[in-house]
Amino acid sequence: MEVHRRLLSTSPEYVANRARIETRMRQLRMAGGTAERFSGVARVPVVVHVVWNTAAQNVSDAQIASQIDVLNADFRATNPDVSTVPGPFQPLVADSRIEFFLATTGPDGAPTDGVTRTQTATVAFTDDDAVKADATGGADAWPADRYLNVWVCPLDGFLGYAQFPGGPADTDGVVITTTGFGTTGTATPPFDLGRTATHEIGHYLDLFHIWGDDGTGCSGTDEVADTPNQGGPNFGAPGFPTVSCSNGPDGDLFVNYMDYVDDAAMVMFTHGQAARMEACLDAVRPTLFSTSRRPVPSGPVVSWGPDRIDTFVLGTDRALYHKWWDGSAWGPSVTDYEYMGGICMSAPEVASWGPDRLDAFVLGTDRALYHKWWDGSAWGPSVTDYEYMGGTCLSPPEVASWGPDRLDAFVLGTDRALYHKWWDGSAWGPSVVDYEYMGGVCLSPPEVVSWGSDRLDVFVLGADNAVYHKWWDGSAWGPSVVDYEYMGGVCASPPVAVAWGPDRLDLFVVGTDSALYHKWWDGSSWGPSVTDWEYLGGVCTTAPTVVAWGPDRLDVFVVGTDSALYHKWWDGSAWGPSVTGYESLGGVCTSPPRVTAWGPDRLDVFVTGTDSALYHKWWDGSAWGPSVTGYESLGGVVSDFRQPAAPDAAPPDESATGETEEVAGAAMAAAPGA
Numbered sequence: 001m002e003v004h005r006r007l008l009s010t011s012p013e014y015v016a017n018r019a020r021i022e023t024r025m026r027q028l029r030m031a032g033g034t035a036e037r038f039s040g041v042a043r044v045p046v047v048v049h050v051v052w053n054t055a056a057q058n059v060s061d062a063q064i065a066s067q068i069d070v071l072n073a074d075f076r077a078t079n080p081d082v083s084t085v086p087g088p089f090q091p092l093v094a095d096s097r098i099e100f101f102l103a104t105t106g107p108d109g110a111p112t113d114g115v116t117r118t119q120t121a122t123v124a125f126t127d128d129d130a131v132k133a134d135a136t137g138g139a140d141a142w143p144a145d146r147y148l149n150v151w152v153c154p155l156d157g158f159l160g161y162a163q164f165p166g167g168p169a170d171t172d173g174v175v176i177t178t179t180g181f182g183t184t185g186t187a188t189p190p191f192d193l194g195r196t197a198t199h200e201i202g203h204y205l206d207l208f209h210i211w212g213d214d215g216t217g218c219s220g221t222d223e224v225a226d227t228p229n230q231g232g233p234n235f236g237a238p239g240f241p242t243v244s245c246s247n248g249p250d251g252d253l254f255v256n257y258m259d260y261v262d263d264a265a266m267v268m269f270t271h272g273q274a275a276r277m278e279a280c281l282d283a284v285r286p287t288l289f290s291t292s293r294r295p296v297p298s299g300p301v302v303s304w305g306p307d308r309i310d311t312f313v314l315g316t317d318r319a320l321y322h323k324w325w326d327g328s329a330w331g332p333s334v335t336d337y338e339y340m341g342g343i344c345m346s347a348p349e350v351a352s353w354g355p356d357r358l359d360a361f362v363l364g365t366d367r368a369l370y371h372k373w374w375d376g377s378a379w380g381p382s383v384t385d386y387e388y389m390g391g392t393c394l395s396p397p398e399v400a401s402w403g404p405d406r407l408d409a410f411v412l413g414t415d416r417a418l419y420h421k422w423w424d425g426s427a428w429g430p431s432v433v434d435y436e437y438m439g440g441v442c443l444s445p446p447e448v449v450s451w452g453s454d455r456l457d458v459f460v461l462g463a464d465n466a467v468y469h470k471w472w473d474g475s476a477w478g479p480s481v482v483d484y485e486y487m488g489g490v491c492a493s494p495p496v497a498v499a500w501g502p503d504r505l506d507l508f509v510v511g512t513d514s515a516l517y518h519k520w521w522d523g524s525s526w527g528p529s530v531t532d533w534e535y536l537g538g539v540c541t542t543a544p545t546v547v548a549w550g551p552d553r554l555d556v557f558v559v560g561t562d563s564a565l566y567h568k569w570w571d572g573s574a575w576g577p578s579v580t581g582y583e584s585l586g587g588v589c590t591s592p593p594r595v596t597a598w599g600p601d602r603l604d605v606f607v608t609g610t611d612s613a614l615y616h617k618w619w620d621g622s623a624w625g626p627s628v629t630g631y632e633s634l635g636g637v638v639s640d641f642r643q644p645a646a647p648d649a650a651p652p653d654e655s656a657t658g659e660t661e662e663v664a665g666a667a668m669a670a671a672p673g674a
Helices: 002-010 012-031 061-075 078-083 089-090 195-204 273-285 663-670
Strands: 042-052 098-102 115-119 149-154 161-162 174-177 301-305 308-315 320-325 349-351 358-363 368-376 398-400 405-414 418-423 447-449 457-463 467-472 496-501 504-510 515-521 545-547 554-559 565-570 594-596 603-608 613-621 637-640
Touching: 002 012, 002 161, 012 273, 042 061, 042 273, 061 098, 061 195, 149 195, 149 467, 161 195, 195 496, 301 594, 301 603, 308 504, 358 467, 418 554, 457 496, 467 594, 496 545, 504 554, 545 594, 554 603
Parallel strands: 042 098, 042 115, 042 149, 149 174
Antiparallel strands: 161 174, 301 308, 308 320, 308 637, 349 358, 358 368, 398 405, 405 418, 447 457, 457 467, 496 504, 504 515, 545 554, 554 565, 594 603, 603 613
C-alpha cells in the first residue's frame, strides 16, 4: 500500500488507470461475476530476476522451481493444507484457474530458462523500486505485457511488495525477499512455504488486503463480497474463531492468502477473489497469459458473463430487437423485446470483448455495414441509431474479438473477395468506411475464430466448394494477405469453426450427402489430414452450430429432416451418443439453432418455431430444461435469426468499398478453387 500511495501522489496516469480499473471491477461485481470471456486455465509466463549481494542469496534453480510449484498449487486450490480451512469457510475455497510457468522464450525471441542473475553492491533493498533497474543496482524488467516479473533480493525488514495493475510498465511485478522465497535453500520459518509470493501476486492481480486497509477499523473494504468484514490484519497462527467487527460467530477469514498470518496459516482464496483476479487478467492484463481460454464467439446470441445472455433478432419490420437474461429474469419480459431501430438486410452479428459490452453489426438497405454498441450504461450512437461503416457487402458481417477493446469484422465484397476492417481500441482501420482487401472468390460468408490474443483464423468455401483457410499470427497474414490454404472437401454448408483452447481448432461442414464432417488442428497438424475429414453421420438440413464450454469439450447441434433439433458431443475421449449418432431434442424448428455457453457445463439453445416466435431450451449440467424435447417460448415474430448461407449473385464490377474493382484479375488468381 505504500507503493500504491506513492504512485497515487506522483503519477496522474496511475490515478486515472486505477479509477478506470476499479470502475470495471465494480461493473463486474454488479453483473454478478467475472468477465468470463474465457473458459479454462490462464497460464502466466514468469521471469525471476535473482539479485544477490552474497553468494548465499543467489537462490538455486531448485528453490525457484519450488516457488513455482507453490504458486500453481495455491492458485488452483490443490495445496494439501487447504484441508485446514475451518468448516464454515470451506464453501468459499476457490480454484482461481491461473497457473504459472518459467518463461521459455526471452524478449528477443531466444530460448531462456526464465531466470536472470545479477550481482549487486546493494546490501539490502527497500520499496523504492531500485531493484527493478540495472542503473540502480538491480535488474531491468522484461516487457510487462508479456511476462510476470518477479525480483528476488535481500529486503530491509519486510517480506515483499507488489505494484497494483495500472502502474508504470518498467516497475510492474512483485519483489520477494530472499528469505521468504520458495520452500528450500534460503527460505526461513515461519515464511518458508512460498506464501509471500502468493500474497504479492494476489496484489499484482488486483487483490487488496482482506481487512480493507483502514487500519484496525471496520469501514474498509477489499472490494470482494464473500470475504468477512475484518478489523485489521492477523499475525502468526490465529485460532478459530477470531472475531472482529461483529463478524461472529465465524469471525475473520484469517486463513486467506491476503491476510498477514504465517505461511502455514494462509491456505485459500475465495470465489470473489478468484473472480476479481480472472477479471484482472481478462480486462487489464489480456496480453500477459498464454491460455486454454477461448474468446466468446459472436452471433445473434452472446454471453459476456456468468448467467448472462443477450439475444438479438430481426422483426417483421426488419428492425433490430433485443432481449436479455440477467440471471433471474428475461428483460424486458419473457415475451417482449427492446426495439433498436434500423432496416436490416442481415441477421445481427454481435460480439462482446468485455463485461457488459456488446457490439452489434448489420447490413443496411444499401448493403453497407452498420454498427451500434452497448458500453455498460447506454446504447451508442443511441438506442435506435447506427454508425455507418461503408462497403457494399455481399455477405452478412462476421466479427471476432481476441481481446478487450478489439474487434475484427469480415465481409465479402460484390467481387466475392474477402474484406476486413478492425477496431484497435481507438480507431477503425483502415478507416471507418474503408476495408483491407484479402483476395479470394468465396462461395460462403467468412467464418472467423480466435483461439488467443492477436490470433485469427478465417475459413471460406471456394468456387469448388472446398474449404480454404487463412490466418493472422500477430504480425502477418498466412499464407499471405490474399492467398489461402486448401483444405479439401465438397461442402453443402459454410464451414463452422470453434476453438476450445490455445492453438486448437475444430472445423465442421455438411457434405453433399447431408452428413456432418469434421476436421481439427491440434497445434501441429490437421487431422485426419489437411484435406481429409472425419465422418460424423446424420442427415442435416442446416449447417451445424458448435460451442465449446471447456477444454476438450464440443457440443454440436443441427436440424434434421423432421425439423427437430439434434445434438452430439465430444467429451474429451469419445463422441456421444456415438460417432454417427445424435440425441433428439424435439421441436419443429424453422431456423438453425443458435447456442451459447455462459459457464462450464451450461448450454442455452435458441430456435424459431413455426409461429415465428423464438424458443429456448437449456442444459444446466444435469438435465435439459424445460425437458429433453420441450422449449420455453420467448415470443416475438422473428423474420431473421439464421446463420449465414451462401451469398447471392451480385454485380461483378463492385467491391466491398463500392468502387470499381481494379484488381479483379489478381483476385481470381489468388481465389480459393480458381
